[in-house]
Amino acid sequence: MTNIFNYIDRPSPIHQLTGATKLVCLLLWSFAAMATYDTRLLVVLALLSVLLFRLSRIGLKDVSFMLGFTAVFMVLNNVLVFLFAPQHGVALYGSSHELLHLGGRYIVTKEQLFYHLNLVLKYLATIPIVLLFVCTTNPSEFAASLNRIGVKYTIAYSVALALRYIPDIQREYHEISQAQQARGIEMSKKENLVRRLKSASAILIPLILSSMDRIETISNAMELRGFGKNRKRSWYMGRRFTRRDILSMLGCLLLLAAAIILNIRNGGRFWNPFI
Numbered sequence: 001m002t003n004i005f006n007y008i009d010r011p012s013p014i015h016q017l018t019g020a021t022k023l024v025c026l027l028l029w030s031f032a033a034m035a036t037y038d039t040r041l042l043v044v045l046a047l048l049s050v051l052l053f054r055l056s057r058i059g060l061k062d063v064s065f066m067l068g069f070t071a072v073f074m075v076l077n078n079v080l081v082f083l084f085a086p087q088h089g090v091a092l093y094g095s096s097h098e099l100l101h102l103g104g105r106y107i108v109t110k111e112q113l114f115y116h117l118n119l120v121l122k123y124l125a126t127i128p129i130v131l132l133f134v135c136t137t138n139p140s141e142f143a144a145s146l147n148r149i150g151v152k153y154t155i156a157y158s159v160a161l162a163l164r165y166i167p168d169i170q171r172e173y174h175e176i177s178q179a180q181q182a183r184g185i186e187m188s189k190k191e192n193l194v195r196r197l198k199s200a201s202a203i204l205i206p207l208i209l210s211s212m213d214r215i216e217t218i219s220n221a222m223e224l225r226g227f228g229k230n231r232k233r234s235w236y237m238g239r240r241f242t243r244r245d246i247l248s249m250l251g252c253l254l255l256l257a258a259a260i261i262l263n264i265r266n267g268g269r270f271w272n273p274f275i
Contacts, residue, residue, distance in 0.1 A: 001086030006170070007163070008135045013244070014056040021245040026133045032259040033125040037118045038271040045125035047254065053128040056136055063131050073226035074123045078116050082106075089115035090238055095274045096212045111274060139163035141239060148241075153232070161218070174208055176203045 009015070014022075033045050052255035059065065081088065086105055092095045097110040147153045154209035180203065263269055 006135065007138055008058055008062055009138075010057040010136075012055055012136070014132060014136045015250055016110045016244065017136075018145045018148075018241060019137045020145030020188070020240050021241065021248055022137055022251050023142070023146070025252040027131055027255045029125055029129050031124055032256040033263055035256070035269065036259040036263055036271075037115075037269045038116055038259070038262045038266060039114070039121065039273075040271065041255075041259055042118060042121035042125055044122050045240050049125055049128040055134060056132055058132070058135050063135065064133060067127075069124065070127050073208075074120065078119060079259070081119070082112065082117070086112060088112065091272055093272050093274050097274070114273070131228060134163075145239070154227075157227075165214075168209070168212065168214070173203060173207055176206050176210075 010023070016198075017025075017084070028046070028050075033042065036042070086107060087109070090109055092115060093111040095111060097106075098107055099110060100108040102108065139160040142163065143153075143156040146156035146159065266272070
């Protein structure tokens with residue numbers, strides 16, 4: 001069964017950080033990557049994200065589905081940008097260095113290719129960090145960390161339940177899919193894509209019904225135990241911030257500061273090497 005979003009327990013420095021630290025770092029890192037189109041900083045972020053991914057000891061096969069999905073979306077995004085705005089890079093950088101004329105308004109320029117390079121770097125800078133956050137964060141510990149930084153414990157526990165429920169949904173989808181195939185509904189790669197999508201859509205109704213039943217069971221159990229009655233609660237998985245947590249958040253804050261400083265020096269979000 002393919003794991004899409006699931007906690008993977010590995011002995012790594014990334015796993016040792018608290019859930020709140022990883023959330024803060026994810027937000028700061030994402031803001032830094034999205035705030036600028038400076039290629040120099042995006043290259044640094046992309047290289048660091050790949051390095052951190054290796055430090056986490058998460059294998060590519062563990063996240064192969066999401067990496068493949070992201071790669072397809074990235075390619076489609078670049079293709080559509082060129083189809084609908086083939087001269088967008090020229091307009092952004094204020095110059096035109098033609099490489100190939102495909103016909104009509106479709107002209108391949110250095111500026112347009114440079115803009116597409118920045119789009120790819122943004123994906124490489126953010127996607128590994130998002131996968132790291134999901135795959136290295138224990139839901140129970142994450143809820144405790146959120147409560148420690150001031151988030152109401154009922155909200156923190158709801159987030160933890162959502163993260164813990166994702167693997168259950170994947171498992172139920174797999175079980176329903178196996179049951180459907182046992183009844184003669186072909187869903188393997190032997191069938192064409194359209195029929196596979198139709199067969200997969202037929203799984204949604206029993207999946208939704210089983211999910212609603214599980215939600216009702218959990219909510220009744222929590223209500224019977226008086227969840228939410230008291231203003232505070234204790235956490236079995238709670239951890240204190242360490243020096244490693246503080247340094248990690250400071251490092252991500254410096255990256256965001258670097259993005260802001262580069263935007264000011266460049267006079268905007270874009271670094272123009274064609275001037």
